[in-house]
Amino acid sequence: MIKVKDVSKVYGKKEGMFTALENINLTIPDGATLAIVGKSGSGKSTLMHVMSGLDHITAGSIIIDGKELAKLKPKAMDRFRATEMSFIFQSFFIEPNQSCYQNVMLPLEIAQVPRKKRREMVKDALLDVELESKIDTDASKLSGGQKQRLAIARAIVNKPSLIFADEPTGNLDSATGDKIMDLLFELNKTLGSTLIIVTHDHDLAARCKMQVRIKDGKIESMKGFK
Amino acid sequence: MYFRDVVKRGSRSLRASKLRTLLTALAIAVGAFVLSLTLAASNGLHDYTGKLISNNFDPSELIVGRDKTIGSGSAAGSDPQEYDDSISTVSVGAKSSVQVKRITEAEAEGLRQKPYVEKVRENFQITIRYITREGQKKYTGGAEPYNPSQKPELGAGAVPSGGDIKTGSVLLPEVYVKLLGFQNDQDAIGKTIQVDIQQPFSTESLKALLTSNQTAAQLANSEAVKAKDQVFSYTIAAVTKKTATSLAIGVEPIRISSTDAREVYDFSAKGTTDYNKYLFVSVQVKDGADAAKLNAAEDNLRSEGFYVQSSKDLQKTITQFVNILTIMVGVFGFITVIASVFGIVNTQYISVLERTREIGLMKALGMARGEISQLFMIEATWIGLLGGALGSIAGIVTGIALNPYLTKKLDLGAGNSLLIYRPLQMALLIAALMLVATIAGLLPARKAAKLDPIEALRTE
Ligand SMILES: Nc1ncnc2c1ncn2[C@@H]1O[C@H](COP(=O)(O)OP(=O)(O)OP(=O)(O)O)[C@@H](O)[C@H]1O
Ligand SMILES: [Mg+2]
Numbered sequence: 001m002i003k004v005k006d007v008s009k010v011y012g013k014k015e016g017m018f019t020a021l022e023n024i025n026l027t028i029p030d031g032a033t034l035a036i037v038g039k040s041g042s043g044k045s046t047l048m049h050v051m052s053g054l055d056h057i058t059a060g061s062i063i064i065d066g067k068e069l070a071k072l073k074p075k076a077m078d079r080f081r082a083t084e085m086s087f088i089f090q091s092f093f094i095e096p097n098q099s100c101y102q103n104v105m106l107p108l109e110i111a112q113v114p115r116k117k118r119r120e121m122v123k124d125a126l127l128d129v130e131l132e133s134k135i136d137t138d139a140s141k142l143s144g145g146q147k148q149r150l151a152i153a154r155a156i157v158n159k160p161s162l163i164f165a166d167e168p169t170g171n172l173d174s175a176t177g178d179k180i181m182d183l184l185f186e187l188n189k190t191l192g193s194t195l196i197i198v199t200h201d202h203d204l205a206a207r208c209k210m211q212v213r214i215k216d217g218k219i220e221s222m223k224g225f226k
Numbered sequence: 227m228y229f230r231d232v233v234k235r236g237s238r239s240l241r242a243s244k245l246r247t248l249l250t251a252l253a254i255a256v257g258a259f260v261l262s263l264t265l266a267a268s269n270g271l272h273d274y275t276g277k278l279i280s281n282n283f284d285p286s287e288l289i290v291g292r293d294k295t296i297g298s299g300s301a302a303g304s305d306p307q308e309y310d311d312s313i314s315t316v317s318v319g320a321k322s323s324v325q326v327k328r329i330t331e332a333e334a335e336g337l338r339q340k341p342y343v344e345k346v347r348e349n350f351q352i353t354i355r356y357i358t359r360e361g362q363k364k365y366t367g368g369a370e371p372y373n374p375s376q377k378p379e380l381g382a383g384a385v386p387s388g389g390d391i392k393t394g395s396v397l398l399p400e401v402y403v404k405l406l407g408f409q410n411d412q413d414a415i416g417k418t419i420q421v422d423i424q425q426p427f428s429t430e431s432l433k434a435l436l437t438s439n440q441t442a443a444q445l446a447n448s449e450a451v452k453a454k455d456q457v458f459s460y461t462i463a464a465v466t467k468k469t470a471t472s473l474a475i476g477v478e479p480i481r482i483s484s485t486d487a488r489e490v491y492d493f494s495a496k497g498t499t500d501y502n503k504y505l506f507v508s509v510q511v512k513d514g515a516d517a518a519k520l521n522a523a524e525d526n527l528r529s530e531g532f533y534v535q536s537s538k539d540l541q542k543t544i545t546q547f548v549n550i551l552t553i554m555v556g557v558f559g560f561i562t563v564i565a566s567v568f569g570i571v572n573t574q575y576i577s578v579l580e581r582t583r584e585i586g587l588m589k590a591l592g593m594a595r596g597e598i599s600q601l602f603m604i605e606a607t608w609i610g611l612l613g614g615a616l617g618s619i620a621g622i623v624t625g626i627a628l629n630p631y632l633t634k635k636l637d638l639g640a641g642n643s644l645l646i647y648r649p650l651q652m653a654l655l656i657a658a659l660m661l662v663a664t665i666a667g668l669l670p671a672r673k674a675a676k677l678d679p680i681e682a683l684r685t686e
Contacts, residue, residue: 054590055680075594082592089683093587097242109231110593 002028002051002162002194007060009046009217020046021217024060027225028210030161031192033185035205038214044198045090045166047214051196052085052164053077064162082111086155088165090198092147096140100131100150103139107158125157128183145176152180156187163187166198181207227597236604239581250573251613253566258617258659259624260559262652266625268552269646274638275544283537284375286344286514288524290337291506292327296533314500329532331502337509342523345510347371347484350491355422355455357480359406368479369421371487372397373508378481382411383464393485396421396460399478400467411465418459421480423494425454456493460486563659566613567666570606574670578602578677585674586682599675606667607660614656622647 009021020043028034036044049055051062053069062069064080072080086107094103104122113121126132129149134142139150148171155163165184169177181204188195197208205211210224227235240247289296292312307313312328331348338346350371356364372391381400385391398406398414408414460482468478482490495501511523520536527534578585585598625645632644 049680052590054683078592078594080592081590085592087590089587093583093683095584098238102238106588107591109227109235110588110591110597112228115228 001030001065002026003061003063004028004051005061005063007050007062008058009043009050009055010058019217021050021057024219026212026219026222028194028196030194031188032210033188033195033208034197034210034212035208036196036198036212036214037200037202037205038220039200042214043217044214046217048164048166048196048198052087052162053081082107083158084160085162085164086158086160088148088151088155088163088168090166090170092151092171094139094147094150094154097138099136099138100126100134100142100153101136103150104154104157107154111158113158121157122153125153128156129153129180145172148172148176149180152183156183159191160193161191162194162196164196167200168197169199169201169204177201177204227593229600232597232600233604236601237608239577240605240608243577246573247609247612250566250569251609251616253569254563254610254613254659254663255617255620257559257563257566258614258655259620260562260617261556261655262618262621262647263624263645264552264555264559265651265655266621266645266647267555268548269648269651270642270644271548271551272545273646274642274644275541275548277642278544279537279541281377282373282375283540284508284510284514285537286511286520287375287537288509288511288514288520288527289506289535289540290329290509290527290532291504292329292333292531292533293505294533295326296506296535312503314503316505326505328500328503328505329507331504334504334507337507337527340526342512342519342526343509344512344514347373347508347510348488349504349506349508350487351495351505352487352490353424353494354490355424357402357406357419357421359417359419362407363405364422365402365405367402367421367477369487369490370479370481371484372481378464378466381465381467383415383462385464390485391463391481391483393483394461395463395483397464397466397481398462399480400465401477402480403465414462414465417462419462419480420457420459421490422455422457423490425456425493426495426498458486458490563662567662570609570663570666571669573609574602574606574667575673577605578670578674581674582677582682585677586679589677589679590683595675598677599671602671602674603664603667606671607664609667610660610663611656613663614659617659618652618656622652 004024004026007021007024008019011018011020024047036047038044046055050057053062053072057070067080069077095106101119101122104125105118108118108121123132123135126135129152131142131146131149131153134146134150139147142150148168152168155165163184168184169180172180184195184197185207187193195208197204199205208224210222212222212225213220307327310327312330313325314328315323316326334346334348337343348371352369354367354369357367358364372385374386374389378385378397381403383397385397391397396419398419400411402419403411403414406414406419408417460480466478466481509523509527511520514520514523524534524536588598589595625643625647629643629645632638633642636644638644
């Protein structure tokens, strides 16, 4: 369960000060699917970053599974991120001059998964995104959609309990985008992973059981919350 | 991340930018090349001086004298010393001379009586007029008593495996073989040569003349006023080649037995002021191969006011010189390495900037700061390994290519090389360069570790 309590995020100081998030309160149960929607620049990515502990908050608190992120030691935070969370970024952030295998293996190396298990896990993840034939191909040789699928394979290889996705279909045509979303929802069903998706695609948002609309750093409306 | 995975990732990202890696490594390679060459030359010189000493000096022998220049290995002291009869003048070069306190025959005899002394060899200085052979021209030359601890290379004939050569025999340097009309080295063996020695006009002969009551006219025709000389005949036992480790200056001297040397010396020096006074004598210590016994003998001799030099002291003096040279050249190599350090720092900084996104991603995925900095330091270590290996290989190849030429040019003698590479030394050199490279990678690695993942991921 993720609890976001009175969270504010302010960038800069004095004249250059900008309030990106203001008084956000959310409770997301385990296994939920949440869509964060809103106009460009409204603070969606910022919210996702602070929820995952990638960015620091200015006020309030974020509690995941009873642990307050701001109070975790760096080591514990790293460990938590390596084993429990994964990310799909707005721009894929894959390493072009490494093979698909190397790209997907990175989270396993970081989480210190035993060497023998790795290849099987990478294969499974690539199979899920239908890239199994490209396992030893350099990532730079993939098409845009394939790259995004590779990023997703990297996000699911460790079977995380929490997946953050920032515009996962933003760069894809609708057919491919749908396929990828199917995959993420499938993972939510089979593994019970919590899915937090930033998007401005209405159809995609509609597939999530919970939705929150952000406007100018504030919650404008919420749907599906108890 | 496991250390092994860090190492693999590091080497992979280096391979991704091969040219840059290679160029950075080349800077270290230059340093490694200079340093490996310096080490090799130092090895070669140390080996060579070792051979030089062991081919010319018996380690159980001590050089014992009365002048303090013998103990210090330096030039004559600048402070005046008290004069006594044992002091004589020795010319040094063409224009200068020094006064040297000599060791007398009586003192040498005293040394012979000591319980720890096996043998004492006087350093006879023999001046000869010429060397010749029946029916041949006369040639200049020098003579020396045979030194059993010298290992002359023989063209023909033989010397005893230990001890002195036979009385009446001579070792003839190869240069005389053709001059004296022999067909070859072998042809000279068993033949006889003549050596002419001149007797100085001694005080005794002067006294004899003055008390002989002869008139001036009689004196002018008298045999007594003419310089006397005598021809000594020796049988050639062996022909010696000039070896690279010989210490002889100019033409190699002929070598005769110590008994013959004594006879010739008596003939040529008796009556002169320096007769039976030697610059030094060689004292062979009983069981002198045992360092403890040799040291005890040295201490005893010093306590009696002798100046002593062992072959070890001599080697130390030469080695010191070699070491200074090595350090001087080594400093250049070191400077090159320092310069290459900046290359590594620069390359790694650029690498961190280029891979800001990758670093951000790794951090977002939970890679610890320490692991990130390890990754970049390992990359620097790899560059150090590559540079060190390239430089050392270049050095070894240079050694293989240059050694035959250098050996010939520097007249080191067959079997001696100037550049000697030792595997352990090379391994240590490479390890040291890897360490230096790793330290150079420290700063960029810290920068990478400190990157804020959000900032890093924002860069498009
Ligand atoms: N480091 C920063 N310093 C100052 N302002 C920032 C910083 N990062 C983000 N912002 C501002 O915060 C606001 C929210 O940004 P955010 O990236 O969360 O928007 P978004 O909703 O994800 O937009 P998009 O849909 O275009 O991705 C923006 O106005 C942005 O300019
Ligand atoms: Mg965004």
